[in-house]
Amino acid sequence: MTTDHTGTPRPGPQRRERLATLREAILRRPVLARRLPDGFNGRWSRRQWMQASLLATMGMLVVAIVPGFNPKPSTPAQAPRQSMALALPPLPLSRAQSPQDDSWQIVRIEPGQTLGGVFEQLEIPATTMYRLLDHPGVKEVLTRLRPGTELAFDLPVDAGLRAIRFDRDDTHRVKLSLAGDTITETLIERPTQTRTRVATGEITSSLYVAARKAGLSPATIVRMADDIFQYDIDFNSDIRKGDRFSVVFEEVWREGERIGTGDVLAATFTTGGKTYSGFRFEREGKAEYFTADGRPLKKSFIRMPVQYARITSGFSRARVHPVLGRTRRHDGVDYGAGTGTPIMAAGDARVQFVGWKSGYGRTVVLDHGKGNTTLYAHMSRFGKYKVGQRVAQGQTIGYVGSSGLATGPHLHYEFRVKGVHRNPLSVTMPPPEPLKGADLVAFRAHAAPALARIQQVESVRYADARPAPEQAKGGKTKA
Structure with missing residues (x-):
């Protein structure tokens, strides 16, 4: 072996030949690929087969789930349809304004609110309010506003008050239009309808609570208690749980809204095993209440000259x-x-x-x-x-x-x-004279429809309850 000028030994000729031969052999020996070639070589590996199967499965799921991929979507059977025409009540004027009336602003009076406060809230000058109050018939209405009263103001954008609208009574609406110093009044008729309704209830705590739950107004409750049954029933001590009442009364409607109640046409009250009845009938131009057999409910003397004493x-x-x-x-x-x-x-x-x-x-x-x-x-x-x-x-x-x-x-x-x-509590007074002749015939014809309506409503309301007592002579019943 020879050395170079640095003293490092160098391989001899024979060793160099062996190394060259070994290197040539290594370069010519086939080597296994560690990864797939970029091009397809005609065979798929296991990983490629798994990926292809996964993609095919996902494709079939998409076709099955998404309706848009279905080439022949199924057409659902057409279900039969029916239409029905329903008669709706007319909308109130305040809710049926035309597009040209979009400048109207509706104000409902709140408790304690005054006309001056409303004008101030709408930024209408007080001088305009006084001009309106000087118009005939306006001051009597607008200075006695009650909570819930509706006032309408025509207030265009960037302009003053153009008109005001209010109800003079249940059937008349007034519109005052302002043009300079001139006020023009337009009277609008508002027709009303009177409907008859039947309400029935059973007392669980008090007559007032039960009657309000049945839909009776406070005024109707007073008429029933004071005008019809005050002579036969002491509402302070005679009332008990389970007592029943039924009332036929009038309601006043205007433009699809109930605005009040009218007369009580008939009423029955069951307490203590007896049913008392009263029917309204006009005799000689005066309305009175009578029992089912035509005897006046009004006695010669009331039991107590002071209420709730x-x-x-x-x-x-x-x-x-x-x-x-x-x-x-x-x-x-x-x-x-x-x-x-x-x-x-x-x-x-x-x-x-x-x-x-x-x-x-x-x-x-x-x-x-x-x-x-x-x-x-x-x-x-x-x-x-x-x-x-x-x-x-x-x-x-x-x-x-x-x-x-x-x-x-x-x-x-x-x-x-x-x-x-x-003794005022025990003195016996002669009963009032009952209806006779033509008056009695007219009364029976008048009272029969009201009594039939009460019986119809009670038969539905108390169908599962104990049967009501049978009617007895004189308008009372026995259990």
């Missing part, structure tokens, strides 16, 4: 007077109530006396005819009736007080028959 002292032949301290007769009944509570006339009468009457204090005496008189004492002030005037049953003749010999506010009530004192 309590008896503090009954009729007695002898008692110790709370002021004088000695024993004396008490020829009447005392009803305790707050000062200022209205006192009603017990029956139709003529005023016999109004003034101060010794220990009675402020007193009113009524003459009911046939020797019957009633006395009302200890009033705080009198009503509007004077001596000699006629007064109808239920009219206010004075107010509860404590004038005269009294320890507190109450009404002292006496009933006399030909000058003799009788």
Whole structure:
């Protein structure tokens, strides 16, 4: 072996030949590929087969799921269709304005809101408001606005008030148009409809709650309690859970909206195993309520001349007077109530006396005819009736007080028959005369449809309840 000039040994000729031969052999030896060539060589690997199968499966799923890929979509069977025409009530004017009326602004009066406040809110000058109030018939309406009243203002963009619209009453709407110093009034007729409705309910807590739940307005509840059943039912003590009532009454509608209630045409009330009924009927131009057999519900005298009062002292032949301290007769009944509570006339009468009457204090005496008189004492002030005037049953003749010999506010009530004192709570009065002849025939024809409607509604409402008692003579029923 030889060395170079640095002293490093160099391979000999024979060794160089062997290395060259070995290198040539290595270069010529076939080598296995570690990865697929860029071009297809005619055979697929296992990985390529797996990828192709996955892509084919995904393609079939897409074709099966997406409707757009289906070349022959199935046509669903056409289901039969039916159409029905429904009659709809007309829209209120405030909801059916034409496109040219888009400058109208509707304001509903809130509690405590005034006309001046509305004009200020809409930035309308107060001088314009005073001009409108000077127009005939406007001040009486716009200065007595109640919550819920609707006012409409025509206020174009970048312009002042062009018109105002309001309801004068239930059937008339007024439109005032302003043009310079001129105000033009247009009266719009608003026709109303009267519909008859039947409501029924069962008392669970109180009559008022049950009646409101049945859809009766407060005014209708008062008519039922005070005008029809006040002579037969004490709504303070007779009412109990499970009592039923039904009412046929009128509703007033305008342009598809209910704006109020009208007369109560008929009513029934079941309590204590009895059913009381009342039907409205006009006789000689005067509307009254009668039982099913034509007897007036209105008695000659009401039971209590003061509503929602309590008896503090009954009729007695002898008692110790709370002021004088000695024993004396008490020829009447005392009803305790707050000062200022209205006192009603017990029956139709003529005023016999109004003034101060010794220990009675402020007193009113009524003459009911046939020797019957009633006395009302200890009033705080009198009503509007004077001596000699006629007064109808239920009219206010004075107010509860404590004038005269009294320890507190109450009404002292006496009933006399030909000058003799009788107990107002037990005295028997002759019943009123029933309808006869042609009046009775007309009444029965008038009452039959209302009674049929009540029975129809109750048969549906109380179908699963205990059967209602059968009708008995005189408008009452027995269980």
